[in-house]
Amino acid sequence: MYNAMDLTQKIYFNLMKVPKGKVITYKELAKSTNSRAYRFVGNCMKNNKFPDKIPCYKVVNSNGNVGNYSGKGGVKIKIKKLRFDGIKVVNGKIDLKRFGESLNNGGIQ
DNA sequence: CCCTTGACCAAAC
DNA sequence: GGTTTGGCCAAGG
Numbered sequence: 001m002y003n004a005m006d007l008t009q010k011i012y013f014n015l016m017k018v019p020k021g022k023v024i025t026y027k028e029l030a031k032s033t034n035s036r037a038y039r040f041v042g043n044c045m046k047n048n049k050f051p052d053k054i055p056c057y058k059v060v061n062s063n064g065n066v067g068n069y070s071g072k073g074g075v076k077i078k079i080k081k082l083r084f085d086g087i088k089v090v091n092g093k094i095d096l097k098r099f100g101e102s103l104n105n106g107g108i109q
Numbered sequence: 110c111c112c113t114t115g116a117c118c119a120a121a122c
Numbered sequence: 123g124g125t126t127t128g129g130c131c132a133a134g135g
Binding site: 025026027030038039040041042043044045046056059061062063067068069070071075078 | 114115116117119
Binding site: 007008030035036037038039040041043044047 | 130131132133
C-alpha cells in the first residue's frame with residue numbers, strides 16, 4: 001500500500017498534506033517519510049515532474065531561510081507565493097515557530 | 110561497484 | 123553575526 005510508494009512519492013504525498021499558511025523544512029519533510037535523506041528532498045523538488053501539482057515553494061531551510069527554488073521566477077516567486085498563503089517573509093527568512101509544520105504523526109512513513 | 114552530485118544541516122571557527 | 127567544514131542520504135553515471 002503506502003509502503004510500496006517510492007521515497008520520492010512519499011515525499012510528494014506528504015508535502016501535499018502541509019496546510020495552507022504553513023511551511024515545512026527539508027529535514028522535517030524527510031523525517032515525515034521516516035527517512036533522513038533531507039538532501040534528497042531537494043533533488044526531488046528540482047526533478048519535480050508535477051510543478052503545478054506540488055507546492056515546492058512551501059519547503060524551506062531549517063534555519064528559517066527561504067532556500068532555493070528552480071521554478072520559473074526563482075526565489076522571488078517562491079516568496080511571493082508564500083506571502084500569498086499568508087506567510088510572513090522578512091528579509092528572506094520565515095519564523096518557523098509560527099509557520100513551521102512538523103507533520104510528524106500525520107505523514108506517510 | 111565506486112564516484113559524484115545536490116533547492117541541506119549542525120557545529121565550529 | 124557570517125562563513126567554512128564535515129556529515130548526511132538516495133540517485134545516476
